[in-house]
Amino acid sequence: MSHSPSATHSKFFTPGVWVMLVFMFIGAVAVAARFTWGIGSVTNLDNSHPWGLWIGIDVATGVALAAGGFTTSFLAHIIGRHHYEVIVRPAILTAMLGYTFVVLGLLVDIGRTWAIWKPIFSWNTNSALFEVAMCVLVYLHVLYFEFAPTVGEGIGGRVKTLVTAVTDKIMWIFIILGVVLSCMHQSSLGTLMLIAPTKLHPLWYTPLLPLLFLTSAIAVGFPMVVFETTLVSSSLKLDSEMKILTPLTRITIFILGLYMVLKVGDLVYRDVLGYLLDGSTQSNSFLVELGFGVILPWLLLITPGVRKSRGMLFFTCCLIVGGVVLNRINVFLVGYHSPYAQTSYFPAIGEIVVTAGLIAALMFLYRLAVTFLPVLSASKQEVSS
């Protein structure tokens, strides 16, 4: 084996971790308020704005950014580019945690939290949300399964043997299933808003929305890996993994390019370019999304120098990730126009702290996992002598 992941066993309670704990605590307070006085007490949601930050960020963006999991496992396991295997484990960990938090976010957001199991028995196959729900449910467990060997190895001994014995033979099913399920619900998340043709701004409302969601999710997969690998290796002082990341982003050029062509082509085809320069919040937000989130990073990526420089690559990937985040926010929040709203929506402080708390908890668990489980493969930097 070309890689051998190991636990980092670095110091756990760094100041950063304490900051996360504080955020988690504040978030928990807001969650407690939500379950005491209702959603209305901590959010700015109303009958005109039924979906807010929690759906836009926690769910839609969470799912999109967890795309690193299935894209890397496709690359390394299905088409057999085994030298990428080092990034699969952290990507799977991110995806697993990401989806866990999607579900946690949903639990806070839906009105009848205790009824979350009902879609399993009560189906409406006409609903894109039904499909998203089922896929997320199954995929979450697929991810747990895919991550199980890592946990097994971490514990070691008999557990390890047992887990490997179970997972080894059928892992391929789960790997493929993970990719299939991801393709399904990443695209169906885009179908979600097609039910609101009169409410979603024409810059985003297109029958291509499912395809755009899927391509953007695939496109953001590797940049997300770069993003977190760079962050983690800096914060844990690990060796940088540029020799893997640089070729990885070569692939992104094509997918991001495809996304760009689809998106621009769609605008031209539907003849809505006129909306681009009308100066509204929506059109500005769209311009930022397309310009700084897609076109600029694509131009940067095709420059070989950028791909080789750690800093520039990180910056570019941040742009791509930001572009996809903004896209999801745009589709679910900025582009959503209520015909009768008397006020416009801006997330309440309660919504923001819950989201921040969830993200902090995710980072906390990530750190916990890489510290004590064999997730990362890079060796510790030699302290320069």
Place this chain on the structure above:
Amino acid sequence: MIRLLNRQGVSVFAVVSAMLFCCNSTQASSTSEWTAPDQEAAKEFAALPVELIVNIKDESPYERSLRLLDQGLSIKDMPSHYFLLDSPIIKKQEDRYGPVRFMHAKHARLVRDCAVCHHYRPEDPAVKEINRCSACHQDAFDPRVVDRTGLKAAYHLQCMECHREMAKGPLSCTGCHDKKIPDHVKLIKLVDKPEPSQVTEECLRCHENQGRDMLKTAHWLWRGPSTHTVGRSKEIEIGKGTIAFNNY
């Protein structure tokens, strides 16, 4: 009960409940003490069942007025000067307001043209020319006569549109109707021999707002002896605003 309260010389609830009892008693007295001689007949007429005329003659209002003139029908032929609009057809669906006392003759003399209200005639030539409203207008949404309004809407549309056009006659509900006051004997729940404060409390159970309003009136806020009430000027020395007895 009013007497009982007066004797106690306690006032808030007296006023609040008096408001309520007054409403009841005016209604009660109007029916029990004196009734207009034609009221009973009007009541009976209102309750008479009528057979629905399904087919009507299709003619313009102008044609109809002319035809009535030709036949020599005019307001002199009016069978009754007064109607009580109290049809069981309406009460079947909704019964929130008292019946309307409709001055037929007065309206006829103002309008002069029967065809303004009696706007169509039955298709069957054997049936008489002018019929009461409920001959054609009965239940709402009757599938036998889809394009025709029910009796309640027919009244309201006819009356209100004309009142508005002529800028005469009431447009609000209570301009024509008595509001039906529910029987408070059934609503009030009191223990035997209630304390005065318990009575107030019971009134306030429903009339909370009225209770609050009451506290802003002179009845409640007035201080000092009632100097100008002949014969009572010495009885109340300090005024209601200063007695703590009711202030709970």
Place this chain on the structure above:
Amino acid sequence: MKLNRRNFFKLAGVAGAGALATGAKTAEAWESKAPKDPFGCLVDLSRCVGCRKCEQGCNEVNKLLPPERPFVDMLLLNEKRRPDANSYTVVNRYFTGKSDEQDHLLPTYVKIQCMHCQDPACVSACLVGALTKKESGAVHYDVSKCIGCRYCMVACPFEIPAYEYFDPLTPRVRKCTFCFERIEKEGGVPACAAICPVEAITFGKRSSLLDQARTRMKKDPARYIDHIYGEHEVGGTSWLYLSDVEFNKVDFQDLPSEPIPKLPETIQHSLFSYLWSPIALFGVLSVVMANAKSKKNKEDES
């Protein structure tokens, strides 16, 4: 073992190809699921006198909480209201410039409630099927299935469903029920239509209401504008409106005549009927994976 696995991969590949074939067949045209002969209501704005009795009747029949301000309080008409968790219907007043002979501005009153769409977006959206379109025409909400995701609210083009945002555990979606328990009984009439003093709300079969609306327009063409709102909007709605003023002046939207669920349902079904595409993708991926693996094995051996 290895052989077996490879055989399975092949099988999966075949299954995938089969699924592809079925998929091509299932991508057939979308069909409306609207009931053939539903009930409806025809609201005639030129008749409505703004008395708010319909709000009162609705409140009583549906056992909603007593309102903060009584129903006789007409000052409420100074603000534009929307149906909310405690009122399934509201009446708003508009001054559109219409006036009488003395140049007094005349108000137009508009009663709003669920339109009971023929192909409702909310029904298509609800992932658990808590919302259903009944044969009677009523779009019915079943709280026992609801999980509170509020996707129906996102979907409704009329922005009708309201939510109990301040109930921590058992909030409900609230909207006009079309008094389905009443109308499904012989001779039953929705509370608002029954109480209306001027029959501004006519209850009946939708087809008959359309005829009646046309009759009214023909009899008095000067009174009505030539548009029955809801006849074609979003594929047709069970509740219809007749008006004496332009609809866009009284906050009605210009809506497409295509049923809202058509596009998303077409996409959903052409992609996922019988799960053909996931199965096909699974098949293709397993073949790819098997090939990659055997290549690697060969490399390892050599």
